[in-house]
Amino acid sequence: MADRYLDKDGLAKLISSVIGKGGRFIAPATVARQTVFKEVITADEVATGYILARNSFKEFLFPQTEVVADFSIRKDGVELRARDVKAVDTVVFGGRPCEAASVASLRSVFTWDFVDEFYTKREDKTVVISVACTNGDDACFCTTVGLSPESVAGSDIMLYETTKGGWLVHSVTDKGKAFVAAHEVVFGAQSADTDAVTLYNPAPIEGIDLARIGGRLKDRGHYEDPIWAELTRKCIGCGACTYVCPTCHCFDIIDEGTAFEGERRKNWDACQIDMFTLHASGHNPRDVQWKRWRNRFMCKFNFYPEKFKSTGCVGCGRCIRVCPVRLDITEAMEALSK
Amino acid sequence: MENALRQKAKELLESGDVKVVIGYGWNRAKTRTTPVFITRPADVDKLVWNPLCVNNLSIYLTRKFKDILALGKPAIVAKGCDIRNIVVLITEAQIKREDAVIIGMTCEGVVYRQELWKGGLKPEMMPTKCHNCDVRNPHVSDFTIGERSTFTPPETPTGMVFDKIKAIDAMDASERWNFWVGEFSRCIKCYACRQVCSLCYCERCITEKNMPQWIETSAHPRGNLSWNLTRAMHLVGRCTFCGECERACPVNIPLNLVNQKMIQVVDSAFEFKSGYDEKTHPPMIVFKPDDKDDFIK
Numbered sequence: 040m041a042d043r044y045l046d047k048d049g050l051a052k053l054i055s056s057v058i059g060k061g062g063r064f065i066a067p068a069t070v071a072r073q074t075v076f077k078e079v080i081t082a083d084e085v086a087t088g089y090i091l092a093r094n095s096f097k098e099f100l101f102p103q104t105e106v107v108a109d110f111s112i113r114k115d116g117v118e119l120r121a122r123d124v125k126a127v128d129t130v131v132f133g134g135r136p137c138e139a140a141s142v143a144s145l146r147s148v149f150t151w152d153f154v155d156e157f158y159t160k161r162e163d164k165t166v167v168i169s170v171a172c173t174n175g176d177d178a179c180f181c182t183t184v185g186l187s188p189e190s191v192a193g194s195d196i197m198l199y200e201t202t203k204g205g206w207l208v209h210s211v212t213d214k215g216k217a218f219v220a221a222h223e224v225v226f227g228a229q230s231a232d233t234d235a236v237t238l239y240n241p242a243p244i245e246g247i248d249l250a251r252i253g254g255r256l257k258d259r260g261h262y263e264d265p266i267w268a269e270l271t272r273k274c275i276g277c278g279a280c281t282y283v284c285p286t287c288h289c290f291d292i293i294d295e296g297t298a299f300e301g302e303r304r305k306n307w308d309a310c311q312i313d314m315f316t317l318h319a320s321g322h323n324p325r326d327v328q329w330k331r332w333r334n335r336f337m338c339k340f341n342f343y344p345e346k347f348k349s350t351g352c353v354g355c356g357r358c359i360r361v362c363p364v365r366l367d368i369t370e371a372m373e374a375l376s377k
Numbered sequence: 378m379e380n381a382l383r384q385k386a387k388e389l390l391e392s393g394d395v396k397v398v399i400g401y402g403w404n405r406a407k408t409r410t411t412p413v414f415i416t417r418p419a420d421v422d423k424l425v426w427n428p429l430c431v432n433n434l435s436i437y438l439t440r441k442f443k444d445i446l447a448l449g450k451p452a453i454v455a456k457g458c459d460i461r462n463i464v465v466l467i468t469e470a471q472i473k474r475e476d477a478v479i480i481g482m483t484c485e486g487v488v489y490r491q492e493l494w495k496g497g498l499k500p501e502m503m504p505t506k507c508h509n510c511d512v513r514n515p516h517v518s519d520f521t522i523g524e525r526s527t528f529t530p531p532e533t534p535t536g537m538v539f540d541k542i543k544a545i546d547a548m549d550a551s552e553r554w555n556f557w558v559g560e561f562s563r564c565i566k567c568y569a570c571r572q573v574c575s576l577c578y579c580e581r582c583i584t585e586k587n588m589p590q591w592i593e594t595s596a597h598p599r600g601n602l603s604w605n606l607t608r609a610m611h612l613v614g615r616c617t618f619c620g621e622c623e624r625a626c627p628v629n630i631p632l633n634l635v636n637q638k639m640i641q642v643v644d645s646a647f648e649f650k651s652g653y654d655e656k657t658h659p660p661m662i663v664f665k666p667d668d669k670d671d672f673i674k
Binding site for chain 1: 404405406408409410411412413414432436437441443444445560563565566567568569571572573585590593594595596597600621624625627628629630
């Protein structure tokens with residue numbers, strides 16, 4: 040269990056120390072009336088009392104848009120110049136156990152048939168310091184997908200809030216232990232302040248059975264089941280759910296610039312947008328919204344578990360919270376558990 | 378009101394006048410409403426009506442939703458503000474008046490700050506549009522449900538959006554530029570603003586036209602600015618200030634400011650407000666020989 044202690048002064052020192060060494064410190068902070076992960080420079084910016092940030096911290100490992108190469112087209116051919124990944128030491132502080140569990144899922148997809156250094160180099164340099172949940176809302180469902188408000192998967196260090204506003208520190212991985220050791224002066228020894236705040240432990244949603252969902256999805260007979268259209272008729276086909284999702288990872292490669300000179304970018308893309316699978320021929324294998332939505336659900340509950348033995352959905356509930364039409368993935372999980 | 382709505386829906390479905398009723402239902406926890414599509418008279422009890430019914434369901438009448446059109450003639454549960462969008466769809470020849478049965482709901486305002494909702498509607502929960510609403514009694518409908526509202530909107534529009542527009546108008550050009558570049562910099566290009574908008578009914582949006590790529594799809598400041606400004610321009614003289622784009626925005630870009638400002642510009646130039654009369658065409662799609670500007674003659 041907890042081996043060290045951190046208080047708010049300690050957090051301030053930690054932030055200066057990380058930044059002083061050329062690193063970046065990512066934490067939930069208030070931007071435009073909501074809590075989001077962003078680069079902070081002081082402890083005062085770090086939000087308190089939030090349930091979880093609106094965005095996931097994946098954008099610091101897998102940026103929304105980044106240049107991967109530059110190109111020039113000349114008479115004698117095309118010149119392509121690769122860009123190096125600029126990975127700096129990164130601390131992600133204040134994420135929740137649900138989203139931390141997504142790091143392994145992202146890694147599995149970015150190292151599957153090709154090692155995507157734009158992801159791996161950043162993740163290698165990232166220390167994930169999660170805070171166990173003491174609060175939640177009706178969109179939270181981690182316990183339904185086998186996680187908990189204090190599950191350690193993906194976290195290097197787990198913190199427990201104390202009643203006096205500090206944190207009990209539990210180093211999980213070797214990376215986490217090394218980080219604590221490197222900041223010895225910041226992390227105090229166990230203090231008298233040992234009363235951890237009671238954790239928020241949502242009851243698993245009744246009627247949802249992941250094994251049954253997996254079994255049902257494995258049988259491709261479900262593919263044309265009218266249930267998909269019924270469940271997702273209201274879906275408007277925006278990308279909000281995928282962009283806030285900590286495990287969604289799809290990207291598009293595009294060129295920007297003139298016809299002769301420019302840069303090649305890797306941009307987030309969303310399987311919910313109708314052009315995502317549009318072929319150059321004009322054929323679109325996912326020509327209607329329910330097929331796109333079925334794909335996203337399949338990705339979470341069939342492709343990830345089958346292919347990578349990892350979880351595709353961590354139960355953070357972000358997709359439910361941001362959905363303009365309040366399409367609730369747990370309602371689909373329930374329907375497909377039958 | 379809820380019972381009267383369910384009764385009307387049942388009648389319409391039973392008589393075969395409509396094949397689907399597009400309305401609001403509860404989410405699982407009954408904390409939010411969500412669009413529902415009722416096709417069987419036995420299911421009408423799923424329909425709900427309360428101040429959490431924020432969505433503008435008129436998107437489901439557009440050709441983006443082919444599978445809903447395929448269900449057959451719809452009836453739509455609509456507030457006055459939603460009806461304004463239906464009116465624009467009619468004036469722009471997207472639908473005919475007789476294509477949908479409009480069940481107009483009288484309304485005393487909706488709740489945007491839903492975390493504050495404890496069962497009573499308070500002014501601070503309501504968006505600017507509700508404080509200035511002149512269509513609390515539906516202006517175009519086949520049936521109207523609910524008691525007549527006696528609310529009279531203030532002579533001069535009030536509320537946060539109008540105050541902020543004044544503050545932005547008072548800025549000099551570079552301050553204004555910096556303000557908007559800052560706001561748009563948060564854009565993540567999820568296109569929720571476009572998808573939730575019933576007036577963004579194009580099946581192929583300009584940002585999807587990639588030969589050449591008119592609008593850069595990257596979520597960098599240049600791409601974000603060109604996307605948001607282009608969408609704004611495409612809504613000039615059309616937007617009804619229903620506020621769905623800002624409500625849908627996951628990163629809280631104040632799109633209502635952009636849209637209301639355009640409404641003011643159009644009103645002062647053409648004395649036109651969209652969504653009131655299904656027989657008047659919007660200024661950007663008509664030509665009049667008596668146009669007050671010479672360059673067009």
